[in-house]
Amino acid sequence: MNMKKIKILGLAVLLFAMTACEDWLDVDASNQVDRNELFNSELGYAEALTGVYAKMCDGSLYGRELTFNIVDMLAGYYNIQMFSHIAWYQYDYAKNPEDEYTQNYCKPYIEKMWNGLYAQIANLNSLLNTIDDKQGVFSGDNYNLIKGEALGLRAYLHFDLLRLFAEAYVTGKDKESIPYVTTLAPVVTPLFKQADIIEIMLEELKQAKELMVNDPMRLGVTPAACLASLPSGEYLASAKNISMWHNRRFRFNYYAVVATMARVYLWKGDKTNALACAREVIAAQESTFPWVQQSDLTGITSTSTSAYSRHRQDRTFATEHIFALNVTDLEKLMDTYIYDGAVGLSQSYDVIELTSDERLSLYESYTADYRYQYGFTPYRSNFLVAKFYQHSLCGRYFQERLPLIRLSEMYYIAAECALTPKDGVEYLDQVRSHRGLISYALDRGMSREKLDEEIWKEYKKEFIGEGQLWYYYKRLQKMDFSPNMTDAKFFTFEIPDSEQANAGRE
Secondary structure: OOOEEEEEEOOOOOEEEEOOOOOOOOOOOOOHHHHHHHOOOOHHHHHHHHHHHHHHHHOOOOOOOOOOOHHHHHHHOOOOOOHHHHHHHOOOOOOOOOOHHHHHHHHHHHHHHHHHHHOOOOOOHHHHHHHHHHHHHHOOOHHHHHHHHHHHHHHHHHHHHHHHHOOOOOHOOOOEEEEOOOOOOEEEEEEEEEEHHHHHHHHHHHHHHHHHOOOOOHOOOOOOOOOOOOOEEEEEEEOOOOHOOHHHHHHOOOOEEEEEEEHHHHHOOOHHHHHHHHHHHHHHHHHHHHOHHHHHHHOOOOOOOOOHHHHHOOOOOOOHEEEEEEEEHHHHHHHOOOOOHHHOOHHHHHHHHEEEEHHHHHOOOOOOOOHHHHHHEEEEEEEEEEOOOOOOOOOHHHHEEEEEEEHHHHHHHHHOOOOOHHHHHHHHHHHHHOOOOOOOOOOOOOOHHHHHHHHHHHHHHHHOOOHHHHHHHHOOOOOOOOOOOOOOOHHHHOOOOOHHHHOOOO
């Protein structure tokens, strides 16, 4: 294999946190003494992992750009007014170097994505490079669980890098893509062909799954303190056993591994294995990921401060989260972009919004749809996405949650991979019936082509603000969603110039 070389930047820091995304401490990863001190206890390993989640919350990553901002704008959701945001629709700097504004505006954002994701991979590598020699510091099965969590999360981050910086698998299978970095060292790491990197990714996910077979999330038991924070104690109408709604959902748990495998298999076109993985998660739906109930939503539009209302404001459908981030400064990150709630937008000119007609069209005029009813708030004559905003009086369990993988996606994957259109429709209607559309069942006799159209509609409805629609379009090379998509190359970000220079490829 003739692989070019590329040097990964951002290996210098190891980040860790005690509980939340705002409470993190920098540790110099090149300082072996500091790292040895950190990795002398299972709590130290847990803190190192929590630090990775903390940095994933950054606005340059999943806290904004990889969820409700850049990738969602590229997916064509919003009625863009600001010229700076419109630049993303003109994103073509690699093919049009004379477009100086787009170059100067877009490239720094893209470089931060690249560096930020690889920096967290470096932090995971720091943990993984020491953990096998420190098995004695762990109690119970915590060594397997923490190692599996780190391995799975490393694959997850590489997969998002692949989806951003490589072509779709259907066109780029045999082309060089990105580095798959597994060591913490300032060395040149090769670019792998996409088919090879997918296999490496899947092997790591399989290993993570085996290690995490006793995940408390899978067994339905309360985890050890080093694996998740304690249950919040908040009342949930949809929760049958409150002790199960601990914050293991904020960690890359067993089901997050399986769900990521479903994504990766679907990306490479292996529908058999994608379906098997999706079905494994679906099988745990009732016991582990109960559907949101309307009784958990009725307080969203209420101004009452009663406990009854506060505990019925589940805008993100929290019990359906397979993997989410605890973004403690979410209001600040949303400000000037989407809904900033009671505090108010500090700069109204920068908002991203939908018109009333666009919102109604998105949900096909089904005003009974929970997502239509509770996911937006009026703003001037338009609407802003409000699915992530939580008032400070809201039930604590519902606050500061930003889902990265949710249950509904597994049903959509199963629908796309089902052996017959009828089976696919049944998976799709499982989601729709729990979104207030039980009276609007789909035709069980529809064609495969019609089913694919319905899946597309569901992706658009479900994932606004979450960044997944863009990857759906890219995987299928679907370009008819926007007049701005005139070239499939627009789907692929260019590897930053600084990385190209370090690789000696300029």
